[in-house]
Amino acid sequence: MIRHKLVRIHSSVEEARGKQIANDGTLRWLSELIDAEYQGNYLLDCIKHDLDEGDEDDDAKVVSSLSRFNPAKRARMSVCNILSRHHDVTIEEIDRVAERLQGVCDGLREFIMLLGTCQPVRRPLATNIFRHGQMFGRHVEKERIISFLLHDDDDNTRLAVLPVVGDTGVGKTTLVQHACDDARVSSHFQVIMLLEFSYTSAAAAPARSETTFVLRPKHVIGDAGGVDVNVNNPLDLVELDFGSKRFLLVFEDVDTRKKQVLEDLLHARTGGSSSKQGSKIIVTTNNRLVATMGTVKPIMLKALPFPEYWFFFRAHVFSGRDLEESPGLVAVGKAMAKKLDGSFFGAKIVGGLLRNNPNPGFWRRVSGSSGIEDMSALGDGVNYVMDLSQSLLPGNVRMCQMIVSKDRFSQTELAGLHGASAAQITSWAQGPYGFARVLLCESLLPFYNLYYIADCTAGLVNGYSECEEVPCVSVVQFNTTHGVSISSLAS
Template identity: 35%
Template sequence: MNHLPLLGPSSSLVHCSVSLLLSRSPAMELLLSAIATDVLSRALYMVIQKYRRCKAEETEQKLQRLQRVLLRIAATVEEAEGRHITNQAMLRQLEMLRQGMYGGHYMLDTFRYRGHGGDEEVSGGRAVPLPRFSSAKRLLSFPVSGNSENMQTAVIDAESVKKLEKMLDGLEKMIGDVEEFAMFLEGYPRICWQPYNAYLMLDKVMFGRQMEKETIINFLLQPEGASNGNPGVLPIVGVARVGKSTLVEHVCLDERVRGYFSSIVLFTGDDAGSLAALKGSGVIKHQTRTAPSCGRSLVVIELAWDMEEDTWRKLYSSAASSMGHGSKIIITSRAEKIVALGTTQALRLKVLPQEAYWYFFKALAFWSTNPDDQPKLASLGMEIAVLLNGSFLGANVVGSLMRTNFNAQFWRRVLQCLRDFRSKHLLMFGEDPTDLLRRDQPVYIWRMARTRHVVKICKVYEKRSPQHGDGVPKLTAQDILTGRVTHQGKFCMVSWRSRIPPYYTYLASCVSQTAECSTVNKKRPRKPRV
């Protein structure tokens, strides 16, 4: 009965509308155009929504396939790492599996975490360091009538899906070849299992250098050919704090190496200008009198930089006359010049790839917490990992700070401080602060608390951790970063205590000064407007 009045007085209005439609007036053309546009927009919207849902479902299925493949690869890698593999081809294949696993996890985490608000809330719309992979639920979720930024996001999302498909195809082909690899593994003896994938144990084992370790052991255990019997020399080159000493220490602790050499001696010296100074710093790492290894010795020489050619010639001549047949020498240094001292191809240690570094940093930052339960924190963590530029020291310092407070605002503050820290050094010195520290250049430390004082790190150095903590300052990097403690003038702080051999304590000599007297907050002079 509510519709009956419309049939009465309003019938004239209906007749007018019909007559308007039958006429060819401009008003009629505008009405028809509006109706057609609305119908077309609604139909196009329904088609696009259906397309979005299909694409999101397809992407989600690909992500699930990727997760299943990664589980199979992780199981194979863990099984292989529990065996003494001596075949170089199998070691290379194992390294390919590791890199594939790191890359797959990085891709999976990128799709899962990058669309959870970390970028928008912190970046303020600026470009982020990582590729902007969106989560599966947000793929192609922008309106068609959007601006150029939305169109660019569409292209990037399409590229993300292509990269996902390429990664998935590559890993599935890789896992197809693993059956033969797993069969060969059965022929190698087992070793003591090290839970290197466990979050709670990751800071107690060496990460990311398994291939390099086996390469060094293969050199050490390889018998000398029909030469003059002089000891073989392996140079190991890498930037500061990339893991040279840690790698060599783990090699020297390996039972295969200890059973092969009767003695292992370590020489250190920041300035190897004289042979006497180098000889005086020898530390016996291992010594035995068993018959199989009698006479063979391993000498490790750790240098900060290079060694004079005359010094090396005298040292090598002395070593050749005093060391038994089959003895070996390892030299580690930051200087590329030591490559010429080797009798075999030098081993160059590089920083971890971003995919492997994120795998390492994620475990340190989240500890026993599952990152999937806190995707917003994981999104922030991915950006923080990029800013750390592959630094093991930075990962441990910042990771330990982050896991003290699983709060998004706290992690967002850490990310913002790191961004400002990097941008200031790029502005002042034209280099990333991590690269400056690797070259022993001073940097200004970032701080979460607002203060008038600016702290400059003059030098980072390491010393073997004493048993009772004698001579080690109580002040830590976390005290300075969080602002719990303030210092005036010169002081020394503990950056990090390593829990793996050689158990170094990393110290930093610092100086604090007022912001007005420092150059860290000085701005570039503005150019006059024309």
Template identity: 30%
Template sequence: METAIAAVAGEILSRFISFTLKKLCSSHECLEEKGKRLEHLLTRVHTVVEETDGRYITNSGMLMQLKTLSEAMYQGYHALDTLRFQLHEESSMDKVRNSFSFSSATRLKRPRTIVFDSVNKGKMLNLEVHGALENLERVVANIGEFLALLGGYDRMSQRPYDVYLYIDNFMFGRHTEKQKLLNFLLQRSPDGAPAVLPVIGSFAVGKKTLVAHVCADERVRSQFPSILHLKGENILSIVHHEKALLGMALVVIEFILEIDGVEWEEFYSFVTRTNRSIKVIIISTHERFVRFGSVRPVFLNKLSYEELQCLFKTLAFGSADPMEHPGLVQIAEEYAKSLH
């Protein structure tokens, strides 16, 4: 009797698992199609972001659209990487499934667990891919007007070594923030007084890296032959650099410690008397330095998890195919999680 019950239970479970596996196969085919669609949309959006990043954008509305495009792009890349890795895992598991015998309920315990795990992973993956696709399709649907307006903005000239630098900076993100800094430096100050832009962000988010990248731009270097870097605790040493401030000059100040308003006023008064066309960039982790700014500050938040994962993956693989080493893709993802 017990043997008969075990045989019936085994048959029922065998049929259930066969049905579930067929459903999984159908789901995988659907995911593969979504993956192809995701890859196609990512190519389009990546091209637009790259083209935008190579122009001087002054319109605030377009900068907001650029931010939306880049966020959708990084989310899409993360979903595509996750999908590829999951499909790679499933293809390996197919060999394991085929090796199981469905003759008894005892032997079915392990494959049943594998199937349920696969179903749960499949649902989560489908939700992530679907969400990324929706975002990309939404931004692509409204991209025509953006591209039409983009053609009216000047291109940034590139030096021979810019391609390598561009890949790193593109991967790093900060597209919108970079454009805001460029706009500040290249536009005239409306009131004729030295303009001050605070760049605020927590420790190690890339404030100095961003400012250094913008200062390396050809237009910025031609407009500001003199770029002076000061520490906040030594801002009054500016009096020893009066000759460097006579032409178009940019002063970059990194504040680590607090200073009083009197010291800042003394610094700003000297700069104003010397040359009203001077521009000042403040770099600090403390929001209280926003009070010294004459324009809206640029706030740098941590890179998103998707951006960090894209960064580490590209650093690890370069132009190589990540799926040749799927385990390393997971390592890059875990590293991004630990830093986010």
């Protein structure tokens, strides 16, 4: 039966999560197991949803179809009547997934034997994926990063560099920070520094050819020995002396211009560092050209496959609610997840909104929102959150400003605005800021939690007061304490 095969695969995957796997072939094998597990669970989830809308006879047919003798062919004969009415999955899809599960199960014994040669690692207790900094998915990629960091290089004349490449919003920063937070990594490096570039002047908007950067520490783990890591010139990092300490430097969001600065920095440090052998560099970027500066094969991140993304989205939306009690919402939720197309920000924002408004009519209205329909798959994080949130706000609420902050000072939630009257919204806006502070979403990173917060006011709808309509421009301000602030200001 498919369920039985999924139990076998899941137990093997869980066993692998508790091992330190350094062999790349074994990691690729684990990646295939994880992907097959999600595909199988998604298939059963779709069939179960179809049965919830079908009858008991159909239920009996599908249960008997998942036979231990030949699941693919028996499934083809058994679910024809259901699939003629419901179209979440096709007969060919059932055949393909069942055959793949059979294929991966055939090699599980050998996979378990390979795991027996791997060292065990300490794992935290399983918790809700949105609490305590737990990360969803990316286990194989995380282990590849850790394997790179713990590997002792033979060449001590240059720093080893690992590029992590992927589109904006795909989870590069989250992945790297979780890897740095792993006990094996934090105990291996005496100093871990996450650094980010910013322009010397955001307001002046200098010509691109004249743009210069400053380098600031986003977060420091360990003892830097009293070294002042605030450097106005990135090349000043060459002069930093960590003594005999093994260090890890992480440079985030590197483009082609910043790449040249980093290459100059690495060239200057080559052979001249007194730091302990084994110090490493990680670079995150959305540009494949930047990956050429790596000394090892880059890690390429893509959006999660839909079966895996669906379970991420479902956990945000239903969060402990029994799906059997709301089969109609499941269908709308799947349609919504497909529109969001792999966006983690979208799952958090839309998921929180739907979770607090479990009404099919409301869900359908949100699903039909033109703002969601026109969203790019991932896009720029800040702009994506602004555009999506603005389209989801009630008609009498207007977003005036959005900030990304390390401090959560929201007074209410996005979902709460939909059930609030204009008087309530106006009352919220009477606080010290003059706006209703709304938490749009939050990023639960291990040691750098960011909150995306909107300042909203009540607008003119059916007699309500409205902000004066004036032309506006967007001003981007860089602040090392509170992140990026994008404000709409009168021109």
